[in-house]
Amino acid sequence: MKTTTKLALTGLLLPLAAGLAGAAPVAENWDNHCTKCHGADGKGLTKVGKKLNLKDYTDAKVQAGLKDEEMAKVIGAGVTDKGKEKMKAYQDELSADEIKDLVAFIRKFKA
Numbered sequence: 001m002k003t004t005t006k007l008a009l010t011g012l013l014l015p016l017a018a019g020l021a022g023a024a025p026v027a028e029n030w031d032n033h034c035t036k037c038h039g040a041d042g043k044g045l046t047k048v049g050k051k052l053n054l055k056d057y058t059d060a061k062v063q064a065g066l067k068d069e070e071m072a073k074v075i076g077a078g079v080t081d082k083g084k085e086k087m088k089a090y091q092d093e094l095s096a097d098e099i100k101d102l103v104a105f106i107r108k109f110k111a
């Protein structure tokens with residue numbers, strides 16, 4: 001009886017623990033890592049964003065010119081221009097799933 005209860009409890013708690021330790025919600029990742037440059041609204045009109053000449057992710061034409069795989073690659077590997085880092089690589093901080101979620105998140109900015 002005791003063992004059964006313990007087993008049932010473990011079954012309940014394990015997924016919970018995994019959920020807590022796992023990927024952060026995509027909106028949180030966007031807020032923490034990306035809004036400084038790309039803006040909360042994805043327009044890239046922040047002080048840094050304007051300087052970096054960022055694309056406006058609410059622009060349908062910009063969205064049409066992007067490929068999911070390339071976006072994921074850029075988020076993972078970052079952006080350098082003439083040897084200077086313009087966007088850092090996030091592959092060490094974010095999992096492949098988190099990066100995939102961010103790509104989907106950026107797609108939703110399209111007006």
Ligand code: HEC
Nearest residue numbers: 033034036037052053054055071074075079086087090102
């Ligand atoms: C230090 C400023 C900065 C931060 C922070 C930043 N980016 Fe970028 N990002 C850039 C620059 C610069 C480019 C290249 C210019 C462009 O494509 O607009 C870029 C390009 C991109 C692209 C590629 C678009 C294309 O042209 O293919 C994606 C996708 C992207 N960023 C997503 C993100 C995500 C997601 C985060 C957060 C995890 C993030 N960026 C954080 C500066 C930044």
